[in-house]
Amino acid sequence: MKRHLTDARRTTLARACRSLALALSAVAMLAVTSCGYDATPLPRADESPVNQAAPGTPATCDAATATQSYAPDADAAQGQSLQRIRDRGYLVAGVAADNYLLGSRNPFSGKIEGFDIDMVNAIATAIFGEAQGSVQLRVITAADRIPLLQADEIDLVARNMTINCTRWQQIAFSAEYFRSGQKLLVRKGSGIKSIEDMAGKRACAPVGTTSIENIQAKAPEAIPVTATNDTGCLVKFQNGETDAITTDDTVLAGLAAQDPYALVLTKERLTEEPYGIGVNAQRGDLVKFINGVFERMRADGSWQASYDRWLKPSLLVDATQPTPVYGRRP
Amino acid sequence: MTQAQQAAATAPATATPSTAAGGTTGVPTPVTAPVARPTTRDVPRLLNRWQVVAVAACLLFAFLTAFLQVLGWQANRAAADNTEQLVRVQNIQSTLFRADALATTSFLVGGLEPPEQRQAYDEAIDQVTRLIADAAEAQPADREVLAALNAAVNRYTTTNTQARDNNRQGFPVGAEYLRGASNQLRAGVQPLMQALTDANSQRAEDELGAQNPLLVLLPGLAALAVLWWVNRNLSRVFQRLVNVGVAGAFVLVALLTLVAVTVSSSQDDGNSELRDGSYRVAVAEAEARTAANDAKSNESRRLGAQGSGAAFEEGWQAAAQRVQDNASADTRRLWQTYSGLHVRVVELEESGKYDEAVALATTVEPDGPTAALDAFDQASQAKVSSAAAAATDELRSGNSIFLVLAAITLLLGLGAAGLSTRGIAQRRREYA
Numbered sequence: 001m002k003r004h005l006t007d008a009r010r011t012t013l014a015r016a017c018r019s020l021a022l023a024l025s026a027v028a029m030l031a032v033t034s035c036g037y038d039a040t041p042l043p044r045a046d047e048s049p050v051n052q053a054a055p056g057t058p059a060t061c062d063a064a065t066a067t068q069s070y071a072p073d074a075d076a077a078q079g080q081s082l083q084r085i086r087d088r089g090y091l092v093a094g095v096a097a098d099n100y101l102l103g104s105r106n107p108f109s110g111k112i113e114g115f116d117i118d119m120v121n122a123i124a125t126a127i128f129g130e131a132q133g134s135v136q137l138r139v140i141t142a143a144d145r146i147p148l149l150q151a152d153e154i155d156l157v158a159r160n161m162t163i164n165c166t167r168w169q170q171i172a173f174s175a176e177y178f179r180s181g182q183k184l185l186v187r188k189g190s191g192i193k194s195i196e197d198m199a200g201k202r203a204c205a206p207v208g209t210t211s212i213e214n215i216q217a218k219a220p221e222a223i224p225v226t227a228t229n230d231t232g233c234l235v236k237f238q239n240g241e242t243d244a245i246t247t248d249d250t251v252l253a254g255l256a257a258q259d260p261y262a263l264v265l266t267k268e269r270l271t272e273e274p275y276g277i278g279v280n281a282q283r284g285d286l287v288k289f290i291n292g293v294f295e296r297m298r299a300d301g302s303w304q305a306s307y308d309r310w311l312k313p314s315l316l317v318d319a320t321q322p323t324p325v326y327g328r329r330p
Numbered sequence: 331m332t333q334a335q336q337a338a339a340t341a342p343a344t345a346t347p348s349t350a351a352g353g354t355t356g357v358p359t360p361v362t363a364p365v366a367r368p369t370t371r372d373v374p375r376l377l378n379r380w381q382v383v384a385v386a387a388c389l390l391f392a393f394l395t396a397f398l399q400v401l402g403w404q405a406n407r408a409a410a411d412n413t414e415q416l417v418r419v420q421n422i423q424s425t426l427f428r429a430d431a432l433a434t435t436s437f438l439v440g441g442l443e444p445p446e447q448r449q450a451y452d453e454a455i456d457q458v459t460r461l462i463a464d465a466a467e468a469q470p471a472d473r474e475v476l477a478a479l480n481a482a483v484n485r486y487t488t489t490n491t492q493a494r495d496n497n498r499q500g501f502p503v504g505a506e507y508l509r510g511a512s513n514q515l516r517a518g519v520q521p522l523m524q525a526l527t528d529a530n531s532q533r534a535e536d537e538l539g540a541q542n543p544l545l546v547l548l549p550g551l552a553a554l555a556v557l558w559w560v561n562r563n564l565s566r567v568f569q570r571l572v573n574v575g576v577a578g579a580f581v582l583v584a585l586l587t588l589v590a591v592t593v594s595s596s597q598d599d600g601n602s603e604l605r606d607g608s609y610r611v612a613v614a615e616a617e618a619r620t621a622a623n624d625a626k627s628n629e630s631r632r633l634g635a636q637g638s639g640a641a642f643e644e645g646w647q648a649a650a651q652r653v654q655d656n657a658s659a660d661t662r663r664l665w666q667t668y669s670g671l672h673v674r675v676v677e678l679e680e681s682g683k684y685d686e687a688v689a690l691a692t693t694v695e696p697d698g699p700t701a702a703l704d705a706f707d708q709a710s711q712a713k714v715s716s717a718a719a720a721a722t723d724e725l726r727s728g729n730s731i732f733l734v735l736a737a738i739t740l741l742l743g744l745g746a747a748g749l750s751t752r753g754i755a756q757r758r759r760e761y762a
Contacts, residue, residue: 040529104502138637231506
């Protein structure tokens with residue numbers, strides 16, 4: 001009887017334990033299932049505006065006189081602007097670091113070099129006797145060129161800058177030191193053979209340049225795409241975000257040299273692009289000084305040597321230093 | 331109960347009290363102490379009803395209190411898991427910025443980058459990939475964002491690879507790809523990292539604050555009120571102040587409530603200290619580590635921009651402020667070493683000595699800014715790991731007390747229900 005009672009007690013105890021375990025499980029399940037988290041919200045991608053240029057207004061001034069600059073002057077070397085540069089101890093030049101052959105950083109040496117940089121070094125040499133240690137190169141975008149000159153933050157711009165009347169209203173230019181022209185770079189086998197084939201196609205040019213205005217004038221049905229600089233256009237070209245790049249032939253030669261699938265359409269020049277050194281409008285003495293430097297470069301053959309080193313191997317044409325046009329007065 | 335008893339019990343309120351319960355023979359029976367006004371109510375039914383109420387109160391108390399204790403256990407576990415996930419996510423972010431700092435600094439060096447820096451970049455990207463996989467495994471709610479992050483990191487590393495490939499061929503377009511990669515990191519990856527950081531810090535802090543002693547108190551108070559009410563009713567009917575069973579249940583529930591509230595309150599205080607202590611240190615130090623690497627990357631981008639790096643210097647200043655605000659005292663000293671060297675780099679560049687500025691920024695010598703930043707990065711990472719481990723260890727150690735308490739509460743809650751039943755059964759026997 002006693003054993004029977006003990007068994008009954010055991011059974012009751014076991015049942016109680018099972019019930020407790022069940023209750024605990026239920027409580028635990030309830031607790032666990034009540035702790036699910038809402039999914040981490042996926043941030044919405046920024047709806048950035050399409051990187052296309054607004055329609056521009058082509059320059060309408062007289063192209064024939066646009067390249068007129070101030071005649072060299074022996075007294076310019078003693079001018080206020082030159083004195084300021086000497087007092088500072090170095091020349092500050094706005095340049096590109098990504099325009100292969102004109103102004104780009106050599107990945108092996110880390111130095112910026114090219115045809116435009118040779119012009120800067122020649123000017124610095126004329127001021128300080130040697131360029132080494134006398135030049136501060138500031139890498140700027142095309143859009144920065146005029147604002148930085150106007151703010152007098154840099155002494156000059158040597159960055160494949162086209163001389164035109166619109167810009168003369170804002171800054172001053174040296175005499176023309178190179179004659180370039182706008183062309184098209186396309187993908188090999190793309191079927192684009194001339195500007196007429198650009199209808200409905202995307203053409204990239206750096207923001208703030210005349211190139212984007214020119215392509216809109218010549219091919220209104222082309223879709224303009226902009227980048228911060230020429231190499232930015234090459235990245236878009238390689239990533240399929242543009243069908244063509246349109247800018248100066250000097251720049252396109254440098255871009256094509258970096259991409260075996262790129263082809264520069266050499267048949268036609270869309271525009272004439274006379275390059276000048278940009279200077280603050282109030283610093284006519286510096287312009288005159290620079291023009292004197294260019295005259296000496298013509299005489300000593302250093303301009304030709306620079307052209308032959310940087311541009312001739314890619315452009316495959318002989319060229320000489322443009323004849324300067326003077327007559328403009330500060 | 332006999333028919334006579336039932337009749338007596340259900341008699342109208344005006345019935346004579348002396349014909350009360352127990353009188354089966356019709357002989358008037360003297361009114362005994364336990365039975366007061368029995369004729370006015372259906373006492374057995376009332377007893378049944380009070381028993382149900384008392385038992386239900388005890389069981390509900392036991393179930394709800396145990397439930398809250400299991401929730402407390404679960405919250406601590408989740409807080410530890412979420413803290414680990416937060417630190418993991420922040421580690422992804424810091425490591426990505428470290429990779430970017432390594433890539434941008436390497437690019438400033440003419441020619442091939444030092445092999446150690448390339449190896450460090452590869453290791454950083456490998457670590458990011460592993461951490462993303464770990465994070466997706468650890469928190470299903472993060473998976474969608476982590477998948478987007480994975481894709482964004484792939485784009486970033488692909489662009490960096492294009493940058494390096496072009497650079498190795500001497501093409502300046504490499505530098506443009508590098509700029510694109512850094513921009514992708516900040517514009518594409520950073521918002522995803524921010525979403526992950528925000529979500530996980532919110533989860534961790536919610537769980538750390540999930541201990542609620544007041545809530546634990548409520549079922550106990552309710553059960554005590556019910557038991558007191560039952561006892562009062564019993565005392566009115568049976569003219570005894572205390573029903574031993576119900577009173578036993580009352581004491582049991584009161585004790586369990588006291589223990590539950592004390593433990594919950596103590597855990598709540600502990601979690602508050604943790605939130606303001608090791609948890610905050612881990613989160614802030616991880617933020618400092620990310621900002622420090624962001625600063626180094628901005629220093630390199632500034633030099634890459636050569637004279638036009640004002641925007642990157644602003645980025646450096648903003649990142650430096652984040653380091654100052656978040657770094658612990660130990661690592662802030664190392665940051666100041668780097669910060670002083672950065673000032674020297676800026677002075678060199680601004681005085682026209684660009685080449686010297688680049689040489690100083692890129693040197694791997696121990697007295698250069700790169701080594702100083704590496705020293706900060708390593709110390710900062712160690713600080714994050716130790717603080718996070720301290721936080722999670724504290725959350726996990728001793729957490730099982732909640733489960734033990736839940737089991738005891740259930741068990742003793744059942745016991746309280748049994749005591750109530752027993753106490754009321756005693757009255758029922760007396761009545762019979």
